[in-house]
Amino acid sequence: MGYNPDKPMDGRLSDLGPPHYEQFFPQVIRENKGKWLWHEILQAGVLMHKSETGAEVYTVRVGSARLISIEHVRELCDIADAHCDGHLRFTTRNNVEFMVDAKEKVQPLLDDLASRGNKFPVGGTGAGVTNIVHTQGWAHCHTPATDASGVVKAVMDELFEYFTSQVLPAQCRIALACCLNMCGAVHASDIAILGVHRKPPMIDHTRISGVCELPLAISSCPLGAVKPAKAVVNGKEIKTVKVNVERCMFCGNCYTMCPAMPLADPDGDGIAILVGGKVSNSRQAPKFSKLVIPFLPNNTPRWPEVVNAIKGILEAYAAGANKYERLGEWAERIGWEKFFEVCEIPFTDKSIDDYRLAYDSWRTTTQFKYTSHTASYTK
Amino acid sequence: MPTLEHNGSSFQVDEDGFLLTGMEEFNEDWIEYVSSVEGIEELTDEHRKVIDSLQEYYKKNGIAPMVRILSKTTGFPLKRIYELFPSGPGKGACKMAGLPKPTGCV
Ligand code: HEM
Numbered sequence: 001m002g003y004n005p006d007k008p009m010d011g012r013l014s015d016l017g018p019p020h021y022e023q024f025f026p027q028v029i030r031e032n033k034g035k036w037l038w039h040e041i042l043q044a045g046v047l048m049h050k051s052e053t054g055a056e057v058y059t060v061r062v063g064s065a066r067l068i069s070i071e072h073v074r075e076l077c078d079i080a081d082a083h084c085d086g087h088l089r090f091t092t093r094n095n096v097e098f099m100v101d102a103k104e105k106v107q108p109l110l111d112d113l114a115s116r117g118n119k120f121p122v123g124g125t126g127a128g129v130t131n132i133v134h135t136q137g138w139a140h141c142h143t144p145a146t147d148a149s150g151v152v153k154a155v156m157d158e159l160f161e162y163f164t165s166q167v168l169p170a171q172c173r174i175a176l177a178c179c180l181n182m183c184g185a186v187h188a189s190d191i192a193i194l195g196v197h198r199k200p201p202m203i204d205h206t207r208i209s210g211v212c213e214l215p216l217a218i219s220s221c222p223l224g225a226v227k228p229a230k231a232v233v234n235g236k237e238i239k240t241v242k243v244n245v246e247r248c249m250f251c252g253n254c255y256t257m258c259p260a261m262p263l264a265d266p267d268g269d270g271i272a273i274l275v276g277g278k279v280s281n282s283r284q285a286p287k288f289s290k291l292v293i294p295f296l297p298n299n300t301p302r303w304p305e306v307v308n309a310i311k312g313i314l315e316a317y318a319a320g321a322n323k324y325e326r327l328g329e330w331a332e333r334i335g336w337e338k339f340f341e342v343c344e345i346p347f348t349d350k351s352i353d354d355y356r357l358a359y360d361s362w363r364t365t366t367q368f369k370y371t372s373h374t375a376s377y378t379k
Numbered sequence: 380m381p382t383l384e385h386n387g388s389s390f391q392v393d394e395d396g397f398l399l400t401g402m403e404e405f406n407e408d409w410i411e412y413v414s415s416v417e418g419i420e421e422l423t424d425e426h427r428k429v430i431d432s433l434q435e436y437y438k439k440n441g442i443a444p445m446v447r448i449l450s451k452t453t454g455f456p457l458k459r460i461y462e463l464f465p466s467g468p469g470k471g472a473c474k475m476a477g478l479p480k481p482t483g484c485v
């Protein structure tokens with residue numbers, strides 16, 4: 001039945017939920033569900049799982065841009081039709097996995113993927129750099145301080161060799177969020193790219209009465225910088241808000257709640273780099289990522305400063321960390337002062353926590369190492 | 380700013396059809412207009428009760444009530460509010476009552 005705009009509730013289906021995932025299982029997955037014995041990584045991007053029935057499934061993981069056209073999805077379907085009986089899956093980091101049930105079927109699949117240019121790079125397994133979990137950026141959101149797809153493409157181009165190899169001490173998760181709403185995983189990734197503002201919101205008094213619920217804008221501020229105020233618009237006194245600029249740290253929460261308080265600014269906005277987060281419980285407990293570079297400019301379209309900074313951190317980590325050690329575990333073992341030294345990152349006051357529970361993040365011990373940074377203070 | 384005409388009244392609206400100046404321009408023609416686009420065939424006392432309740436709360440507090448408060452003040456469970464306003468309390472009822480468009484990660 002076609003949709004009838006005059007009777008929108010007629011024939012309306014709702015609350016059906018997603019289709020059950022078992023409908024989409026490849027045969028070998030259906031037959032061996034819950035019976036897997038062990039797995040191995042045959043080469044970067046290719047996994048094999050062995051079942052107690054003796055069955056094997058070979059998985060080929062390929063990179064994806066996440067933001068993809070329907071033509072691209074159809075091409076993925078063509079590949080799945082040709083090699084995998086029409087089955088495929090997407091991973092939690094937006095890679096694509098093709099599964100086949102016999103070893104002989106792997107090479108033809110790899111050859112087919114390779115024949116399609118660089119559209120379907122094979123990799124993302126083991127101790128490498130897999131896909132970057134990212135957000136909407138300038139493609140779709142209204143609160144970003146940077147772009148998502150553009151930065152991710154620039155970084156992945158530079159780190160491509162780490163996607164197709166497994167030469168790092170442990171896996172390195174990179175994530176990007178274009179504002180500090182942090183949609184996704186920046187708060188707990190090995191390397192995090194975060195869009196930040198550096199200027200306070202502007203207040204549009206002519207619009208604010210119609211489009212804002214003022215108490216929401218006031219309570220949205222983590223620092224109590226937004227206060228009720230009066231203004232005169234067209235000779236009439238109206239209720240509005242004012243921002244104590246000295247208190248504002250440019251989070252943009254008030255704009256999320258109130259469209260008359262925009263703060264995006266081409267020169268003010270840019271990227272901060274955080275490092276050392278992880279989500280797994282292996283060896284050490286999960287960690288939040290910490291701010292190490294407070295600001296890099298939005299230098300479109302290739303963000304060279306951001307790309308260089310990330311490459312520098314990754315290479316210092318690859319050279320310094322022990323096997324299995326995640327970036328955050330390495331930084332904590334050598335000490336953050338050493339991390340800044342070996343990564344050649346200037347330490348700034350912006351990395352010193354000053355928000356509510358900040359005290360616990362300061363050093364309450366005499367244990368520390370002299371570094372090039374301390375040397376420069378004591379000169 | 381787009382202007383919308385209905386039964387001789389004109390309204391300044393945004394791209395989602397919310398009144399840009401809120402309750403200042405709200406009137407009976409607005410209720411009728413929103414009913415026509417929201418698939419509401421007959422405006423009942425129950426609809427009126429939701430609208431009055433929203434407006435009263437907004438005038439007093441400067442914000443739209445939380446959904447639980449709306450249910451409490453009107454006595455309508457959320458399910459009933461959806462039956463009255465198929466687009467829901469935000470896109471349906473708040474729009475008709477002339478409250479600002481809901482913000483945040485909606
Ligand atoms: C200004 C606030 C926000 C806006 C405007 C916004 C908007 C959006 C939009 C338009 C989408 C895409 C939906 C689609 O593809 O159909 C989306 C996806 C998503 N958002 Fe948000 N969002 C906001 C805040 C948040 C926050 C605070 C979180 C989590 C802490 C979040 C988590 C997500 C997730 C997990 C997805 C799905 C991503 C995916 O599956 O690819 N969002 N958001």
Ligand code: HEM
Nearest residue numbers: 092093133173183184185187188189277278279280286287
């Ligand atoms: C102690 C608290 C938290 C920890 C340790 C944590 C940790 C993580 C980590 C490590 C990831 C990345 C997973 C990956 O690399 O594959 C992640 C993803 C994510 N986190 Fe959190 N998180 C926490 C709280 C939150 C909260 C409060 C929200 C939302 C309000 C949130 C929303 C998300 C989302 C949407 C993702 C992306 C999931 C996906 O990739 O499908 N997290 N989190």
Ligand code: SF4
Nearest residue numbers: 136141144178179183
């Ligand atoms: S991180 Fe911020 S700007 Fe980016 S998609 Fe999420 S809410 Fe929008």
Ligand code: SF4
Nearest residue numbers: 221248249251252254
């Ligand atoms: S940007 Fe953040 S800190 Fe600044 S006034 Fe708005 S909510 Fe407060």
